Amino acid sequence: MTYLPAGSPAPAFTLHDQNGKPVSLADFSGQKVLVYFYPKAMTPGCKVQACGLRDSRAELEAQNVVVLGISPDPVARLKKFEEKDELNFTLLSDEDHAVADAFGVWGLKKFMGKEYDGIHRISFLIDESGTVAKVFDKFKTKDHHQVVMDYLNG
Secondary structure, eight states, X not given: OOOOOTTSBOOOOEEXXXXXXXXXXXXXXTSEEEEEEOSOTTSHHHHHHHHHHHHTHHHHHXXXXXXXXXXXXXXXXXXXXXXXXXXXXXXXXXXXXXXHHHHTOEEEEEETTEEEEEEOOOEEEEOTTSBXXXXXOSOOGGGHHHHHHHHHHO
């Protein structure tokens, strides 16, 4: 698995959000976008990661950053995730993992002795012109939001 490196143009995409509305990366032209890929809504690690971003919203907005969380979950599951954890950012459904493939984050995973294909937990900060400015690939779920903020506050 080889994911997009910093300096690459971000792939254009349109996916449905937790409310069933189409959302495109192009909708956020002129803003920074944190596109974060996570394996499955409402699982412990994904909840911790999402809640950290939820609680950092004001700091992220102060840096002109919009958050888009992408997983292979169906829209209905994303809506439950949003409501259950009072999330305040957009969740996108990538059921056929086409966007995950485009970013290079879909691939072989190993868990408890089993191998399967799935999303790798990697985030991309896309700058105002649509270029990948930074790739976050080494972090603990509970620290993800702080790693992003530390970079932005650089």
